[in-house]
Amino acid sequence: MYSNRWVIRAKVVSKSGVRTWSNAKGEGQLFSMEILDSAGTDVKCTFFKEAVDKFYNFIEEDRVYTFSGGRLKVANMQYNKCKSQFEITFDQNSTIELDQGGGDDIRASYDFVKVADVERSQPNDYIDILGVVKAVGEPATIVSKKSGKELTKCELTVEDDSGAEITLTMWGDTANKARERFGGTPVVAFKRARVSDYGGRTLSGSGFSVNPNIPQAAALSQWWAANGGKSASRSLSSGGMGGNRGPDPFEMRKAVNSIKSDQLGYNEKPDYLSFKATITFLKKDKQGDEGAWYTACANGGDPCKNMYKATQTSDGNWHCDKCQQTLPDCVRRFIFSGTVADDTSTSWISVFNQQAEELLGGATADDLYDKITSGDGGGRDVYDSAFARATYSEWIFKCKVRQEMVGDEQRIKTSLVAAHPLDYAAESRSLLQALAAV
Numbered sequence: 001m002y003s004n005r006w007v008i009r010a011k012v013v014s015k016s017g018v019r020t021w022s023n024a025k026g027e028g029q030l031f032s033m034e035i036l037d038s039a040g041t042d043v044k045c046t047f048f049k050e051a052v053d054k055f056y057n058f059i060e061e062d063r064v065y066t067f068s069g070g071r072l073k074v075a076n077m078q079y080n081k082c083k084s085q086f087e088i089t090f091d092q093n094s095t096i097e098l099d100q101g102g103g104d105d106i107r108a109s110y111d112f113v114k115v116a117d118v119e120r121s122q123p124n125d126y127i128d129i130l131g132v133v134k135a136v137g138e139p140a141t142i143v144s145k146k147s148g149k150e151l152t153k154c155e156l157t158v159e160d161d162s163g164a165e166i167t168l169t170m171w172g173d174t175a176n177k178a179r180e181r182f183g184g185t186p187v188v189a190f191k192r193a194r195v196s197d198y199g200g201r202t203l204s205g206s207g208f209s210v211n212p213n214i215p216q217a218a219a220l221s222q223w224w225a226a227n228g229g230k231s232a233s234r235s236l237s238s239g240g241m242g243g244n245r246g247p248d249p250f251e252m253r254k255a256v257n258s259i260k261s262d263q264l265g266y267n268e269k270p271d272y273l274s275f276k277a278t279i280t281f282l283k284k285d286k287q288g289d290e291g292a293w294y295t296a297c298a299n300g301g302d303p304c305k306n307m308y309k310a311t312q313t314s315d316g317n318w319h320c321d322k323c324q325q326t327l328p329d330c331v332r333r334f335i336f337s338g339t340v341a342d343d344t345s346t347s348w349i350s351v352f353n354q355q356a357e358e359l360l361g362g363a364t365a366d367d368l369y370d371k372i373t374s375g376d377g378g379g380r381d382v383y384d385s386a387f388a389r390a391t392y393s394e395w396i397f398k399c400k401v402r403q404e405m406v407g408d409e410q411r412i413k414t415s416l417v418a419a420h421p422l423d424y425a426a427e428s429r430s431l432l433q434a435l436a437a438v
């Protein structure tokens with residue numbers, strides 16, 4: 001239909017993961033990418049079957065290649081946001097070669113949003129971000145809820161000169177190579193990152209350009225050289241909400257005294273910080289047969305989800321004001337405070353059920369209550385020793401800091417949102433790396 005006697009020199013702006021399909025005609029695999037030429041035109045390209053095996057690993061985002069031997073067709077504008085009216089299909093006989101000249105003449109056009117302003121974007125908006133990648137997480141494998149397939153993801157922490165930072169997730173091949181591509185705190189332009197309200201505000205990335213040859217990048221690089229990491233930046237992403245997510249990387253951690261010295265908790269939204277600390281005290285006060293917990297509604301569904309307080313009635317049942325039910329049982333949920341300390345300071349923290357169970361080695365409040373009331377008299381010792389074992393243990397904590405009104409007084413309250421036992425091997429590696437960088 002169209003001549004295939006052409007050669008395009010272009011930069012790969014984004015590359016999808018490999019998708020498989022199967023239908024009556026058979027099955028196969030494909031991936032797509034968007035490339036950009038020096039005239040500023042971007043083109044969508046698709047690879048099928050054998051071409052996937054041949055080219056998928058060879059093609060990397062943010063690199064320049066020469067392309068020839070592809071088949072042109074008119075773009076389907078419904079699924080194609082590129083400027084070109086054509087799209088290209090490559091097969092295993094196409095020729096694709098890495099261009100050694102670099103791609104400084106190929107510049108995407110960006111409409112950058114400052115990190116601090118991402119809060120004003122709506123979920124599922126697509127925005128361009130220019131920032132310093134200040135931390136690269138470990139690649140992790142998750143199972144997609146939508147497709148049931150395994151996906152690799154890697155979380156980057158991106159900061160700019162607006163005083164804020166945000167978590168940006170890269171996927172697939174890019175996630176596997178994230179340390180290599182984003183190590184060394186480069187300035188990176190992220191094209192069309194998707195805004196999510198998962199865990200505060202977060203971004204999901206695809207297209208990117210490392211150290212792009214644009215004036216804003218040079219300015220940001222200078223700013224980072226002068227100020228990078230010295231001032232506290234506000235995190236828009238809470239983290240710690242993704243189930244088995246690991247602790248924040250070493251370089252993102254702060255010290256206990258930064259709760260005060262960085263004046264955390266005074267913003268409209270809560271602040272989050274991670275630090276390594278030792279538990280120095282747990283307030284395990286108890287009355288009668290009860291302990292450091294409250295009695296919650298046994299209704300595990302909406303609206304209670306075992307969260308709301310249930311009060312014992314005179315006939316021994318449990319009444320919940322929230323769902324207006326009276327049930328024969330309640331569930332007990334930990335709630336207590338404690339102190340944590342590192343070599344800079346000590347802080348009070350509030351501990352809720354899930355993190356309390358982790359600190360107490362998996363014991364649940366109902367377990368401990370059953371032991372106390374089982375009548376052989378040893379239950380109190382089990383209770384006391386569960387708290388004693390946790391005291392003076394060392395963890396990497398993630399905390400939320402916010403203002404609360406207590407009576408008519410404003411107080412800063414620090415709550416535990418995640419606790420990870422210290423991995424001494426990983427910790428030693430991080431310390432050695434930090435020392436080598438001094």
Ligand SMILES: [Zn+2]
Nearest residue numbers: 297304320323
């Ligand atoms: Zn209820």
